[in-house]
Amino acid sequence: MNRKKLFLTLIFILCPIFLLAQGLINSKHNLSVSGQSLAKSGGESDMCRFCHTTHISRPKPAQWRRNDTGQNYILYNSSTIQALPGQPTGSSLLCLSCHDGTIALSSSETSLAANSLSMMRNKANLTTDLSDDHPISFTYNSTLALRNTELTDPAFLPHSIELENQKVQCTSCHDPHNQTYDYFLSVSYQYSELCIQCHQMDNWNFSAHKISNATWKGFGRSPWFHTPYKTVEENGCENCHNPHGAESHDRLLNFIREEDNCLICHNGSVASTDIRAMQNKPFAHNVYTYNQIHDPAEENIVRIKHVECSDCHNPHSSKKLRTRPPLAEGSIKDVKGVDTNGNPVEKIRFQYELCYRCHSESAVKPGSPTSRQIEQSNVRLEFDLGNPSYHPIEGSGKNTNVPSLILPRTESSIIYCTNCHSSDGVRSPAGPHGSIYPHILKFRYETTDFTPESYQSYELCYQCHNRGIILNSMETYSQKIHRKHIVDENTPCNVCHDPHGISSAQGNALNHSYLINFDIRVVSEDPVTGKLEFNTLGKFTGSCYLRCHGKNHSPETY
Amino acid sequence: MMKQLFSLVTIAVVFVFMGTSFGQTPGTGITGSDHDFSSSGWSGGEICIVCHTPHHADNTVSDAPLWNHEVTTATFTPYSSSTLNATVGQPDGVSKLCLSCHDGTVAIDNFGGTTNGSNMINGNELIGTDLSDDHPVSFTYDATLASADGGVYDPTTANSGLGSTIDSDMLTDNKLQCSSCHDVHNGPGAADKLLVMSNANSALCLTCHNK
Numbered sequence: 001m002n003r004k005k006l007f008l009t010l011i012f013i014l015c016p017i018f019l020l021a022q023g024l025i026n027s028k029h030n031l032s033v034s035g036q037s038l039a040k041s042g043g044e045s046d047m048c049r050f051c052h053t054t055h056i057s058r059p060k061p062a063q064w065r066r067n068d069t070g071q072n073y074i075l076y077n078s079s080t081i082q083a084l085p086g087q088p089t090g091s092s093l094l095c096l097s098c099h100d101g102t103i104a105l106s107s108s109e110t111s112l113a114a115n116s117l118s119m120m121r122n123k124a125n126l127t128t129d130l131s132d133d134h135p136i137s138f139t140y141n142s143t144l145a146l147r148n149t150e151l152t153d154p155a156f157l158p159h160s161i162e163l164e165n166q167k168v169q170c171t172s173c174h175d176p177h178n179q180t181y182d183y184f185l186s187v188s189y190q191y192s193e194l195c196i197q198c199h200q201m202d203n204w205n206f207s208a209h210k211i212s213n214a215t216w217k218g219f220g221r222s223p224w225f226h227t228p229y230k231t232v233e234e235n236g237c238e239n240c241h242n243p244h245g246a247e248s249h250d251r252l253l254n255f256i257r258e259e260d261n262c263l264i265c266h267n268g269s270v271a272s273t274d275i276r277a278m279q280n281k282p283f284a285h286n287v288y289t290y291n292q293i294h295d296p297a298e299e300n301i302v303r304i305k306h307v308e309c310s311d312c313h314n315p316h317s318s319k320k321l322r323t324r325p326p327l328a329e330g331s332i333k334d335v336k337g338v339d340t341n342g343n344p345v346e347k348i349r350f351q352y353e354l355c356y357r358c359h360s361e362s363a364v365k366p367g368s369p370t371s372r373q374i375e376q377s378n379v380r381l382e383f384d385l386g387n388p389s390y391h392p393i394e395g396s397g398k399n400t401n402v403p404s405l406i407l408p409r410t411e412s413s414i415i416y417c418t419n420c421h422s423s424d425g426v427r428s429p430a431g432p433h434g435s436i437y438p439h440i441l442k443f444r445y446e447t448t449d450f451t452p453e454s455y456q457s458y459e460l461c462y463q464c465h466n467r468g469i470i471l472n473s474m475e476t477y478s479q480k481i482h483r484k485h486i487v488d489e490n491t492p493c494n495v496c497h498d499p500h501g502i503s504s505a506q507g508n509a510l511n512h513s514y515l516i517n518f519d520i521r522v523v524s525e526d527p528v529t530g531k532l533e534f535n536t537l538g539k540f541t542g543s544c545y546l547r548c549h550g551k552n553h554s555p556e557t558y
Numbered sequence: 559m560m561k562q563l564f565s566l567v568t569i570a571v572v573f574v575f576m577g578t579s580f581g582q583t584p585g586t587g588i589t590g591s592d593h594d595f596s597s598s599g600w601s602g603g604e605i606c607i608v609c610h611t612p613h614h615a616d617n618t619v620s621d622a623p624l625w626n627h628e629v630t631t632a633t634f635t636p637y638s639s640s641t642l643n644a645t646v647g648q649p650d651g652v653s654k655l656c657l658s659c660h661d662g663t664v665a666i667d668n669f670g671g672t673t674n675g676s677n678m679i680n681g682n683e684l685i686g687t688d689l690s691d692d693h694p695v696s697f698t699y700d701a702t703l704a705s706a707d708g709g710v711y712d713p714t715t716a717n718s719g720l721g722s723t724i725d726s727d728m729l730t731d732n733k734l735q736c737s738s739c740h741d742v743h744n745g746p747g748a749a750d751k752l753l754v755m756s757n758a759n760s761a762l763c764l765t766c767h768n769k
Binding site for chain 1: 640641682685691692693708709739757758759760763764767768769
């Protein structure tokens with residue numbers, strides 16, 4: 001046999017050993033002398049023995065060589081968890097005998113001191129605080145899947161996701177012998193393939209965070225610091241969540257400040273719109289103001305004043321989908337709300353149901369900005385369809401004759417809260433994130449008495465109500481009422497009209513049709529009759545008892 | 559170039575198969591091995607007789623090769639694990655014969671009808687009757703198991719590294735036994751701890767385990 005033949009024969013003999021053991025040999029778990037990583041033995045060639053022994057193992061299962069860590073671990077917990085994680089058991093305990101950082105890699109039953117390997121370092125060291133790691137050692141059975149309906153019934157889990165005596169262990173996600181996927185994952189985490197085997201979030205498959213191929217434009221901080229992936233869809237769950245070493249422990253979010261998880265992308269660096277910029281405006285639902293108050297398990301009616309992105313948005317369901325009022329748009333899909341009767345709803349149907357979480361029964365709702373004859377800060381009561389008048393949020397309005405309406409709006413139209421309340425600016429993202437105008441109004445809406453009339457002063461109203469018809473038409477209501485007061489007397493719309501509506505519990509159709517509810521900072525009682533009152537007398541006619549700008553109406557009729 | 563490569567490979571192979579000796583020379587036969595008790599007074603200077611006899615052999619254990627040693631009657635605690643696909647019962651066949659010394663319930667010198675021996679096994683060689691901390695034995699390892707487990711090779715097709723398949727070279731009646739890993743007679747090819755092959759680079763483990 002010549003040397004070449006001998007060489008080939010040797011290769012042939014050795015090949016099966018190496019080829020068959022590709023998984024472990026080339027992985028970081030090969031701590032033997034043939035290992036590729038920094039942590040490896042100086043002389044030991046048997047890679048199994050760092051963890052396993054064939055005889056007298058401890059603890060007994062899995063032919064284990066390493067010592068029990070004996071540690072008491074801090075466990076994962078959250079206000080929404082249904083599972084009951086206990087102290088690590090089974091194979092998780094075995095993994096932790098290196099990965100909790102308390103025992104040196106070389107510390108095994110048989111001394112490998114000559115090949116001494118140090119403690120686990122960096123990200124692989126989970127420490128004994130497991131509260132920032134995905135929970136383990138809890139029973140995952142059909143009962144759990146029934147309690148948390150966003151979990152797959154374990155009977156339908158693929159073979160690659162192994163449960164140990166019905167329990168999730170480290171080995172459910174990791175295959176310590178196979179580094180085909182990063183971090184020895186059982187399934188690739190690209191597109192969150194691994195996570196979605198168990199976590200079946202409602203409507204996730206259609207959500208923007210699942211399907212967007214947006215990339216990071218390179219400014220600010222990269223949102224994808226713990227994956228190699230470069231698009232929103234590839235990062236999936238890990239856009240926001242970090243299964244190990246999460247900064248925000250409960251729910252394993254990337255960052256401790258709630259809004260940072262969202263605004264790292266929604267600042268124009270990944271998402272096309274810059275919500276972060278809206279937060280800096282003087283009137284905003286400013287999510288930076290509150291920390292650690294929001295809780296996903298909180299009641300529908302908000303008890304402690306706060307606002308976070310996730311109060312209005314469900315990142316698992318949120319998507320680009322425009323709808324018609326009053327239906328909730330895709331961006332606020334699957335969020336909590338309060339319905340027209342004040343009852344909690346787990347998933348809103350209508351946009352106003354979301355606003356009612358804070359602006360109806362909540363004790364921490366903002367007060368009414370204008371002092372009026374009839375005071376009401378519960379907007380749910382202001383928009384009720386049984387009211388004498390209201391802006392058409394829940395349904396079509398009461399007034400069947402509104403000549404100023406600009407098409408396509410008609411008397412039967414319904415509008416969104418966000419038609420008036422949203423970020424100012426033509427190119428601003430939709431929604432009431434932040435505005436330069438008070439009450440997060442989309443356009444200027446002057447309420448100060450003696451404001452000279454201009455299109456700009458009442459730009460908000462003039463979006464739907466034609467300025468020309470209101471001020472210059474030949475109708476009585478224009479010449480005798482609106483022009484006279486708004487232009488000649490410089491009286492704002494807001495002095496006579498209450499833009500939300502007048503609750504039927506407080507007002508009636510005779511005195512409070514057409515959103516009439518006087519601003520009592522400007523309008524006072526008529527000293528002659530002692531009355532402060534509007535009476536409708538039918539189409540475009542009515543009479544007022546009041547005193548305003550030094551003039552008594554005792555009454556004035558039109 | 560080929561010559562240099564050849565030298566490198568040769569050196570590598572020498573390193574790979576270089577074992578450490580513990581009082582016996584691997585692969586040199588039973589004489590002088592840890593199973594050679596001929597120097598002990600109780601053996602009568604013989605080697606084979608401690609386990610075998612040409613006549614009047616004990617055949618209570620099926621397939622026992624002309625057995626001459628007292629057989630253990632202990633009840634064992636078998637290995638178990640939530641991820642184990644194999645069915646492991648009480649040790650049988652060859653494994654039961656091995657345990658007739660190594661479980662520590664029967665004296666090593668209880669052979670040929672003697673039952674009052676006093677030399678009990680000890681140290682690392684004492685396995686005991688609790689087998690839950692030992693690699694499982696006496697279970698059927700066939701293509702069905704390989705398919706169900708997914709982590710071990712099909713023994714009917716996988717190369718044992720000993721000339722043929724795992725089933726042919728390492729199993730007895732399709733079962734894994736002590737003799738699958740250990741060559742009790744320290745035959746040619748035997749390595750440290752009477753292993754049937756060297757476990758350098760975990761070669762023995764990886765013969766079956768697809769890791």
